[in-house]
Amino acid sequence: xxxxxxxxxxxxxxxxxxxxxxxxxxxxxxxxxxxxxxxxxxxxxxxxxxxxxxxxxxxxxxxxxxxxxxxxxxxxxxxxxxxxxxxxxxxxxxxxxxxxxxxxxxxxxxxxxxxxxxxxxxxxxxxxxxxxxxxxxxxxxxxxxxxxxxxxxxxxxxxxxxxxxxxxxxxxxxxxxxxxxxxxxxxxxxxxxxxxxxxxxxxxxxxxxxxxxxxxxxxxxxxxxxxxxxxxxxxxxxxxxxxxxxxxxxxxxxxxxxxxxxxxxxxxxxxxxxxxxxxxx
Amino acid sequence: xxxxxxxxxxxxxxxxxxxxxxxxxxxxxxxxxxxxxxxxxxxxxxxxxxxxxxxxxxxxxxxxxxxxxxxxxxxxxxxxxxxxxxxxxxxxxxxxxxxxxxxxxxxxxxxxxxxxxxxxxxxxxxxxxxxxxxxxxxxxxxxxxxxxxxxxxxxxxxxxxxxxxxxxxxxx
Numbered sequence: 001x002x003x004x005x006x007x008x009x010x011x012x013x014x015x016x017x018x019x020x021x022x023x024x025x026x027x028x029x030x031x032x033x034x035x036x037x038x039x040x041x042x043x044x045x046x047x048x049x050x051x052x053x054x055x056x057x058x059x060x061x062x063x064x065x066x067x068x069x070x071x072x073x074x075x076x077x078x079x080x081x082x083x084x085x086x087x088x089x090x091x092x093x094x095x096x097x098x099x100x101x102x103x104x105x106x107x108x109x110x111x112x113x114x115x116x117x118x119x120x121x122x123x124x125x126x127x128x129x130x131x132x133x134x135x136x137x138x139x140x141x142x143x144x145x146x147x148x149x150x151x152x153x154x155x156x157x158x159x160x161x162x163x164x165x166x167x168x169x170x171x172x173x174x175x176x177x178x179x180x181x182x183x184x185x186x187x188x189x190x191x192x193x194x195x196x197x198x199x200x201x202x203x204x205x206x207x208x209x210x211x212x213x214x215x216x217x218x219x220x221x222x223x224x225x226x227x228x229x230x231x232x233x234x235x236x237x238x239x240x241x242x243x244x245x246x247x248x249x250x251x252x253x254x255x256x257x258x259x260x261x262x263x264x265x266x267x268x269x270x271x272x273x274x275x276x277x278x279x280x281x
Numbered sequence: 282x283x284x285x286x287x288x289x290x291x292x293x294x295x296x297x298x299x300x301x302x303x304x305x306x307x308x309x310x311x312x313x314x315x316x317x318x319x320x321x322x323x324x325x326x327x328x329x330x331x332x333x334x335x336x337x338x339x340x341x342x343x344x345x346x347x348x349x350x351x352x353x354x355x356x357x358x359x360x361x362x363x364x365x366x367x368x369x370x371x372x373x374x375x376x377x378x379x380x381x382x383x384x385x386x387x388x389x390x391x392x393x394x395x396x397x398x399x400x401x402x403x404x405x406x407x408x409x410x411x412x413x414x415x416x417x418x419x420x421x422x423x424x425x426x427x428x429x430x431x432x433x434x435x436x437x438x439x440x441x442x443x444x445x446x447x448x449x450x451x452x453x
Contacts, residue, residue: 035359037374168370191366279362281424 023048025059025160025273026251027076027113032277033190034166040103042164044076044088046113047096052251053219053275059113061092068134071097074115079173081107107170108190111162118156119265123148137264154267155260162275165190178206181256181270192278194247201238204256204270208238212254216242219249247280309396309404309431310344310411313449317441318387319420326384327417327444328357330364331392336408336428340367342399345392346381360416363424367412396431406432415445 027046034040049056060074076088076099090097090113103109121133121140126147133140137153144151157180163173169188176184186199202209212234221227234240244250253273260268312331331345343364348354355374359365369377398404408430416422423442427450429435434453441447 033359033362033365034356035365035370036353036356038353038356040356165370193362193366280422281363281426 023057024050024052024251024253025113025158025271026053026275027059027111027160027162028053028249028275029111029162029164032162032164034103034164036166040166041100042103043098043100044111045096045098046074046076046090046160049095050221052217052221053249054222055096058092058094058097060090060097060115063092068116070116070118074113076101077112077114079110079112081105081109081170081173083172083175101164103164103166106167108163108165108173108188110173111164113158113160115158115160117158119153121151121153123152124150137266152266153264154257154269155262155265156269156271158271158273160273163189176203176206178203180205181209181254181272183252183272183274189274189276192244192276194244194278194281197241197243199239199241202234202240202254203238204258209234209256210236210238212238212240212256214240214252214254216250216252218246219251244278247278250276250278252276307395308393309453310394310429311451312344312392313389314392314413314445315389315441315447316385316387316415316445317443319443321420323419325418325420326386327415327420328361328384329415329445330361330369330412331414332364332368332412333394333404334367334410334412336410338367338410340399341404341409342394342397343368343380344394346377347384348381350381350383357418360418360422361414362416362422363412363426364414404431406430411450413439413445413448417444420444 025048027044030043034042045055046059047055047057048059058071060071063071066072071092074090076090077085078088078101079085082105088099088101090099119136121135121137123131123133123140123144125131133144137151140151140153159180159182169190174185176182181204184201184203186201192198202212214232216230216232217227232240232242251273255269255271257267257269260266316327316329329345329347330343332343333341335341348358358369361369396404408428411427411429413425421444423444425439425442425448427437427439429450429452431452436449436451439446439448439450
């Protein structure tokens with residue numbers, strides 16, 4: 001993986017445990033709603049960039065210095081209206097990675113960028129400075145000098161998704177997977193209009209997440225001085241709602257960490273991002 | 282007056298979804314809808330939809346749908362965003378074909394609704410939402426939603442928007 005990404009995430013961890021996702025990961029479809037009787041094609045862009053939705057770094061495909069195969073193993077996964085999933089290779093264009101997709105069925109597709117989990121160990125060096133080591137605890141203990149203290153091993157999994165509907169909306173592809181951090185939509189994510197309340201619930205590994213902070217930001221952050229981020233917090237049952245006051249393309253992000261059940265890992269960190277198209281009335 | 286009659290006769294045939302009454306006074310809703318002449322080039326005729334919903338925004342019926350008639354033009358139907366989400370994307374092609382007509386040149390058109398839902402059942406008195414939407418390629422989009430109370434005769438003139446109007450609505 002490229003060094004900047006590693007540094008970015010590690011820096012995020014050392015600075016703030018709340019905001020684990022130092023760089024936003026997102027996936028943007030050329031069209032979120034299409035009509036017509038025939039198979040329709042869309043293109044899909046993915047990038048790792050805090051400049052929403054202007055791409056910064058490739059997210060999948062052939063990328064230089066991809067030693068651990070992060071980009072090589074990053075794929076676009078589509079779940080069709082009938083629930084069938086398929087894998088699509090991404091092509092890297094330095095700043096972004098892209099794929100094209102044929103929408104052969106009528107209904108809602110879930111598009112997801114699937115990438116390998118990140119595994120690293122944070123520690124303090126002899127000067128008490130926070131550092132990270134790319135590897136699990138056993139390897140870290142073996143390879144780090146004895147002066148390293150406060151070893152904390154983390155595994156980061158991500159769910160980066162968006163939704164596209166050809167003709168009528170459907171819900172089969174939106175079913176909960178029970179894995180990682182995810183959103184269960186009560187309002188259909190391809191039926192978002194200004195001034196209407198959108199309801200959803202949050203789940204981590206199939207269980208509701210109370211008090212989860214979700215960050216919402218409208219695209220084109222480049223062209224305004226104030227990012228105007230909104231924080232939405234889930235209630236005790238994991239439910240939350242948003243009423244959009246503007247149309248546009250929005251990024252909804254959240255992260256959640258919890259003690260890991262895996263040997264040699266202290267924390268499991270789950271990150272979620274969804275790109276949402278909001279229509280004017 | 283003669284002009285108006287001619288128009289109604291002309292377009293009655295195109296609005297096949299409506300059991301077009303032979304006398305204008307059988308209509309529950311009558312609309313005079315102006316598609317404005319715009320000084321723009323190229324001018325693509327707008328897609329226009331007129332439909333009725335309950336006051337809870339449940340669709341009742343499409344009163345008019347003016348869309349491209351060439352094969353593949355249905356890929357633009359989604360641009361009538363509100364009509365599309367409420368009716369279009371749930372309807373199959375034969376159903377839409379039954380009430381759709383070709384796009385129009387700028388002019389004033391008369392539309393009528395016979396008081397029946399898409400299944401042909403009479404719609405009871407009460408509050409409803411009349412929706413008018415126009416979307417033009419390489420141009421703008423306008424959407425008007427007007428509350429009307431069927432069973433209480435009334436009329437209203439909706440002011441012109443850039444893409445559609447003015448619209449005069451009479452109901453009873």
